[in-house]
């Protein structure tokens with residue numbers, strides 16, 4: 001069976017060429033319309049075909065039924081991260097290069113092709129395909145909207161995220177805390193700093209104290225909490241004491257820590273250093289039990305198909321699967337082989353995309369009905 005053909009690759013290249021980033025929000029709807037159009041070119045239509053808008057972000061929903069309770073949701077996203085270059089796709093051997101090739105325009109196209117085949121073969125399952133356009137921004141107006149506002153539920157969701165190749169399934173994701181921290185000081189001439197109060201230094205002292213609680217993991221295999229100072233803003237000139245400053249901090253944690261304790265610690269340190277801490281978003285540690293029926297069924301299909309064993313892995317990255325797992329719905333995170341996600345030379349191995357589509361379709365055909 002050939003699920004991903006030359007027309008699909010041609011279309012994938014067209015999708016990559018559209019800069020569907022947060023800075024070009026008009027393109028978010030454009031890519032969804034392109035996909036809907038491509039869907040219709042296959043001579044099919046779905047009982048439910050909707051494009052929703054929430055706070056300037058869009059999502060495409062195609063469903064083979066009218067219900068809110070699904071057996072399977074296929075979840076992808078068509079937004080990509082900002083960056084220089086990478087919007088001119090290039091095929092080199094078996095690898096397709098371009099921003100979004102792996103994360104997640106390629107896998108999203110595979111999900112579309114699976115959905116089309118399920119429609120054509122009239123699979124007796126409730127299947128919904130959802131493509132969002134705010135995953136890179138946190139998923140609040142995409143996946144969270146789908147579950148909280150549109151009230152969708154599912155037995156299982158496929159999220160092509162957080163695996164290394166088709167032989168790894170991600171079963172655990174770290175939790176996270178995203179903070180904006182601000183400090184105020186008193187302006188003064190840089191020649192007389194003692195007359196002022198330096199807001200940048202306040203934040204630096206605060207951050208060094210906080211970071212002491214987060215010794216940096218050496219590599220992916222060290223399952224430990226971590227902290228990143230993502231940006232720093234403040235000051236206007238080298239000869240003045242800065243009055244206002246701000247930093248952005250990304251904390252990741254494991255099941256060994258209590259989320260509430262980490263929040264308390266930030267709060268108390270912020271108080272000591274006269275820093276104002278604002279928790280922008282957070283997510284708990286999530287895990288799918290290793291005896292989950294859907295997980296075991298998927299692993300069996302992969303092993304049979306690839307003639308190689310499947311590894312269950314943990315990931316430091318959070319994905320949109322977390323919204324489902326927080327509501328006790330099973331999420332299966334695995335994906336085709338990709339390289340350099342979020343970089344201009346991001347790429348996906350075409351054969352692996354085909355493998356991915358084939359495996360997910362086999363899962364649908366052998367759906368564990370419980």
Ligand SMILES: [Zn+2]
Pocket residue numbers: 103136341342
């Ligand atoms: Zn991404």
